[in-house]
Amino acid sequence: MTRGRKPKPRGLRVLQGNPGKRPLPADSIPAAAAIPTAPEHLSEAAKAEWESLARSLHRVGILGEFDRAAFGAYCEALARWAAAQTVLNEMAKNDPRGGLLIKAKSGIIYENPLVGIARRAALDTVRFAAECGMTPSARTRVTATPPPEKENPFLAIMRGRAP
Numbered sequence: 001m002t003r004g005r006k007p008k009p010r011g012l013r014v015l016q017g018n019p020g021k022r023p024l025p026a027d028s029i030p031a032a033a034a035i036p037t038a039p040e041h042l043s044e045a046a047k048a049e050w051e052s053l054a055r056s057l058h059r060v061g062i063l064g065e066f067d068r069a070a071f072g073a074y075c076e077a078l079a080r081w082a083a084a085q086t087v088l089n090e091m092a093k094n095d096p097r098g099g100l101l102i103k104a105k106s107g108i109i110y111e112n113p114l115v116g117i118a119r120r121a122a123l124d125t126v127r128f129a130a131e132c133g134m135t136p137s138a139r140t141r142v143t144a145t146p147p148p149e150k151e152n153p154f155l156a157i158m159r160g161r162a163p
Helices: 010-016 044-059 063-091 113-129 153-158
Strands: 101-103 107-111
Touching: 044 063, 044 107, 107 113
Parallel strands: none
Antiparallel strands: 101 107
């Protein structure tokens, strides 16, 4: 895993004048023309999240065929977080400790394992969301190129070009 600052978008470096005189990165790779399909191995909840966001992310040029794994991991992490949190919420209804602690038969009280599962899944969700440009700070670093739209054939004729 690389460390250090995340790269600035090309447009921001142009606005700031590129004081380091390093070569500017090329514009980002445009997204595919079609919305990629969800990976088959996703859970039902993850597939629902995919269906909920894929069209919007594709429309703004963030989701392409190369992004299936990262976006699928985001969807699955979110589904895992939601499942763990749902069970914790149910436990909290009947538990004066809010479902956060469990008492063993020996009398020792320890953290409910679901708390750790929910925490790790939430961290994974945020990390994958950032990779997909879905957090406020990540959006400042995304240089997405929307997929090319097909030109209306009637406009092409009016401009003197055959469709």
